[in-house]
């Protein structure tokens with residue numbers, strides 16, 4: 001220590017409490033809006049397609065991550081894909097523990113860059129990388145245009 | 157590098173799980189006084205100052221304004237970078253390379269124990285539209301990556317446990333370490349689940365502490381210092397930013413930074429040319445994934461190298477002799493700094509009972525943690 005004086009006793013220790021609410025409205029943007037509007041109204045996923053290099057991306061973007069060209073083409077894709085990875089999550093975002101784990105996976109779609117990270121509802125014995133899975137969506141009248149319009153992914 | 161840059165002074169507080177008798181400013185001040193003492197400089201003789209920090213971890217927005225006084229940098233040029241210490245070190249090197257600065261002080265610290273809602277701060281770094289609505293703990297991304305990494309490379313959970321046993325045992329030899337322990341593989345494998353296959357002991361626990369390093373140009377370094385430690389290569393990269401686009405089996409940012417840093421330093425065969433490596437091990441599997449991505453181990457062989465003792469103290473290439481983040485503690489943006497301090501001590505041959513005999517060249521690597529794909533690498537040498 002480089003101090004002339006140091007705290008020598010526990011009862012001298014003190015601290016200040018501080019907190020501040022932080023609240024945001026995150027705009028979805030052109031591509032995000034298109035993705036969630038299509039999901040809400042048609043029950044479909046869309047990918048963006050780069051006319052320059054041909055790369056298709058989910059979640060869609062208005063620019064190409066690979067060649068940086070602008071994008072104005074979007075295509076509907078299957079709700080079915082392949083389970084790329086999964087994890088059994090035992091804690092929520094605040095650190096509270098679950099009795100039963102939430103199984104979260106990354107799903108890849110054939111021929112498309114990127115994927116969707118979401119909940120899985122799959123039997124333990126079937127839960128393996130590489131299996132085919134399909135999105136289960138909320139009924140049309142319950143969809144709000146957000147990530148929770150997808151209930152989960154299930155084994156095909 | 158255009159002009160050689162050396163480390164001429166290090167200051168470190170040591171790390172602990174809490175630090176209630178001292179403020180974050182006093183932590184930094186402690187490290188700064190030591191670094192300036194070693195360098196034989198008064199802060200007025202330092203040309204510019206850099207702090208690596210992240211506002212949410214500090215609990216201040218525009219944290220830059222809370223930085224100067226504890227470094228002796230009031231009325232002086234100061235900047236903060238929102239990145240790991242090694243990235244700040246790289247900026248310091250480039251500033252010296254301009255020829256307009258002779259000496260730069262680089263600082264980073266962790267006061268993680270001040271953050272009452274560490275889980276929420278980590279979750280707040282997740283994408284608000286595409287990931288955060290799942291309301292899962294941010295560690296789930298590490299679990300997701302670990303699962304794919306193990307399946308695709310053939311490395312095992314037992315080999316990840318070997319990393320923890322090794323690093324926490326290494327930390328027993330490091331008086332700065334906060335989380336040293338003598339553990340067994342079974343202790344690790346039976347620890348509670350976080351996000352399987354990730355378990356409690358797979359994740360580094362936070363620690364408090366501060367680091368300061370003084371950089372100098374070659375001319376200045378030779379005048380100031382008997383044992384300057386040269387930065388022979390330094391680089392940082394961001395890989396696939398969106399987690400749903402990532403490969404998981406390898407770390408793109410580490411591969412890219414290694415290629416660049418090795419080219420700068422003239423490293424052709426890392427296993428042969430390096431005497432040690434300090435690798436980011438914020439999660440156990442990350443040490444293995446980083447070793448393979450950097451090119452120290454071939455794909456699927458990092459676990460085997462660990463199990464057969466290649467990476468232990470006394471092995472062909474000791475990895476995380478300091479104890480790593482698993483043993484010393486996870487210090488957020490100071491993580492790379494802790495590893496640089498270890499490398500400097502090793503290269504000065506001042507590392508005491510954990511000294512690697514005749515150490516000449518070492519690699520230090522950092523990763524900015526979940527949910528990032530950003531990391532840095534530096535090659536340090538005493539010649």
Ligand SMILES: [Zn+2]
Nearest residue numbers: 050053064067
């Ligand atoms: Zn393109």
